[in-house]
Amino acid sequence: MTNLRKEISTKDRILDEAEGLFAQKGYRGVTVREITQKAGCNLASVNYYFGSKHDLYQEVFRSRWIPRAIRIRRTFERYMEQEEAPTPAAAVRALARAFLEGPMTEEERVRHHQLMARELAKPSEAFELIAKEVMVPFLREFGRYLSPADSGDGADENLMLNIWCIMAMVIHFTFAKEAIIRITGRQYDPEFRARLVEHIIHFALNGIDLGKTGANP
């Protein structure tokens, strides 16, 4: 354990721990003392490597969050290539899988979505960066799959709202994980997670299946 941690540079250990803590508790909820303690280094290290707590937060997005978002996007593209045809339904499936099943550990996924949710709820300086570098380009690419004729400039409001609805579900199920566990009593084991992916895909493509439960007026 000690050996393993020592192989990672102090700077990287700080970034790792900082990301996890910021995701969990938010910027103000975390102290530099807490970060450096978990990273097994000195209190002064944060200022030495990053200048300030604020700059460390920015760096977490620059060097961790954005590269991961790009990896998720590549995963999405790979899933799309595996589909028979680039239909809207295929795009929805690929998106849900890339975000919820992609090549990340469960811990990494939770970090990623929690940080995204925090920035969506209360955009900070980092939001400008991730909106420009990641969100807008991906929303456009996804929009082209959902509606190939679309110009991609967000003019089609219906298309835009569909995308936000899907993202809402994807984010919500990792974001509200703790609360869902407490209320339903279900753990987020791999089985349940697979169930979630399936459900989101089905919901997005067909809505609630009313055929079996009641009339659709």
Added chain:
Amino acid sequence: MTNLRKEISTKDRILDEAEGLFAQKGYRGVTVREITQKAGCNLASVNYYFGSKHDLYQEVFRSRWIPRAIRIRRTFERYMEQEEAPTPAAAVRALARAFLEGPMTEEERVRHHQLMARELAKPSEAFELIAKEVMVPFLREFGRYLSPADSGDGADENLMLNIWCIMAMVIHFTFAKEAIIRITGRQYDPEFRARLVEHIIHFALNGIDLGKTGANP
């Protein structure tokens, strides 16, 4: 303005401002100084009326959030009575309307959903209270409309996931309001809000309408 504010007791002014600030910035992001300053009273008032900052946070949920949640539920029930029949589709419509159009100001709605989102993301002591008093009972009632044959104990996983998907969209569109405005450039004016309600209802009942954009394999 001054006269209007004076008619409200100091205790209530503190609760009002505290709720708004906690919703916006979270517990740690708000200081007692900030709350008392906005409430136009003394720094010591929070401790005088509520004992501590922590107890003030709890009281915000007890005396503001829960009563409002109960009002929303009554609105839901009123909308259901207006429907021709208590079908699942009617329940979805009533839910979306109660949460997004109900008799609240826009400001109040944002407060409400932001506080809910915060507790869903990182449940505090207040979560036990709102889960037991509000969420679980409402989820059961709503579940009975979606699936009248269901026992209401959450055993039907499909039903439970449908409810969480709808809540995800409802919460997300107020929760991520600021980010959506920045990315799309659209304001949350009454027109856009009505559009959102309509879209959520349609999405929940039919999913993405693929008929017009591409094939559904």
Added chain:
DNA sequence: GTCTATAGCAGGATAGAC
């Protein structure tokens, strides 16, 4: 009930030894 003043402490940041 409302105020001022302050105790007591935790936070971010920095200086300077090694």
Added chain:
DNA sequence: GTCTATCCTGCTATAGAC
């Protein structure tokens, strides 16, 4: 690069005047 020691600000909470 890494450490300790410390500065200073800003926080919650409380004591006590009015």
